[in-house]
Amino acid sequence: MLELRHLRTLLALQETGSVSLAAERVFLTQSALSHQLKQLEAYYQQPLFERKTQPLRFTLAGERLLALAREVLDKVAAAEREVARIRQGEAGELRVAVECHTCFDWLMPAMDSFRQHWPAVELDIVSGFHADPVGLLLTRRADLAIVSEAEPQAGIVHQPLFAYEMVGIVARDHPLAAKKVWQAQDFAAETLIHYPVPDEMLDLWRKVLLPAGVSPLRRTSELTVAIIQLVASRRGVAALPFWAVKPYLERGYVVARQIGEQGLSSELYAALRSEDAGLAYMQDFLATVRERSFATLPGLTVLEG
Template identity: 70%
Template sequence: MESIIELRHLRSLLALEETGSVSMAAKRVFLTQSALSHQIRVLEQFYGTPLFERKSNPIHFTPVGMRLLQLAHEITPLATVAELDIAQIIEGGAGELRVAVECHTCFDWLMPAMDAFRPLWPKVELDIVSGFQADPVGLLLTHRADLAIVSEYAPQPGIIFQPLFAYEMVGICAKDHPLASKSIWQAQDFVDETLITYPVPDDMLDLLRKVLKPAGVQPARRNSELTIAIIQLVSSRRGIAALPYWTVMPYLEKGYVVARQIGDIPLQSELYAAIRESDGNKSYLDNFCQIVRERSFADLPGLSPLSTPD
């Protein structure tokens, strides 16, 4: 019997096992839910039997599904190592990867990704360009950085972008704040409030750029460099803020603040990796982006996949 099993099938099965749902697994492997379901149906039609029970939560695999999972656990790590070995044979495996970020909350996911990258590419010198960078792409163009984490896809000559992920920005306030009684905040809810933000240009704050400025709302402002300081100010009713859901989740669990959806369609922010076009063939840069996506979807709640920019 000729096999139809492909690596993408095995990686999808591993994602199903890790996430426990088709929708979350599809996000993990950067497919639509229908595309992932089609992959599963192809395998089930070929073998003539289901791979998992459809109404189980979390997913319960059948004996055939378990056997394919066993194969996935055996094969995919070997394939990954082989792909890295081939890239390092071709390219020498050495290089420099200086990462510049414009995101104050990037370190929640950037450091684990760097830790996972280092043993795979021991000859690549990996470092973070110190300090918050208002123009990280400018550092690429002047060769002071090799990869930039940016929040907006802004095409320009000599630069290519790789999508990382999208995430929800939530509004936070004190538990006894009047806005805590509203499940969804609109632009007008910010009119009489003090908005606490990081000290960055307004066009780098999605709440201002996408929600408040189009509505003509200009609330009073207060800045803080540190996330924990913003949380403390909000908790003591010195103002309200908008932060990534993954950032505020630990403080929600402790009851320091409450989080609310911003807008009828939840406010989404995006992250991209920008690199020089001349470095587009360097496998370690591509692998770093892959590791960022994989670790972030594994560790952070509420992420969504991004499509490749046109």
């Protein structure tokens, strides 16, 4: 009765704390996942978690199966890596280029985990911020690039990593703090503080402000903490990933508000050369990035390829 897919479902439930989010994580509809859980509970003749808690809380029986899931899935992943090493070899080079200033919050933990799995792969970050990381792939100065758009290009494939919400942040005593949802016009009279990148790399500009014809005053800063400090001092407003600003929200430095009626969603993809897409260590690096990010960053959603 107990299959690997059940164990993956239990882990997804534990990491997300929600049936709906877990269903998205394992690529099932919510009803299909609920049916799967009911089958398990019928088989073991007892509930595996308490349905009316938020976040979801496992019963003792559920905790035991959850522990089994961690143990078994870790061993399965290790065995699959060993088989891949036998087939393709253990050594290689993986130089990562990034175009986002907040990538390092989740990239570094993933790199640490990856090094334990593939110690013979030379893993490095191409130093500096790169406005055209895909160009580094084509000139063989990088092997993988983290990008926000999957633009078709000859010789390049894109693998989805995850999607996340961009939120507007403002000082607690700013007039915009009273609005739960911001529209493009709310930025018109403000100073927009953002990273020093081209406009086309700013999702707020590309998806919200430009279509509405809104062009606020600008100010740039390289560091997230500096942007937070400027916003808290009422020098302007900003739009940043929810997971990047959550620690500052918890300390009460600033407040966050939804941008647009549906929220402002941003995406991250891994771009790599077509010839390298099948390398086992490359695919394991992408799997590690997704696994670590979903386990540690709040508010992520699955991004389908």
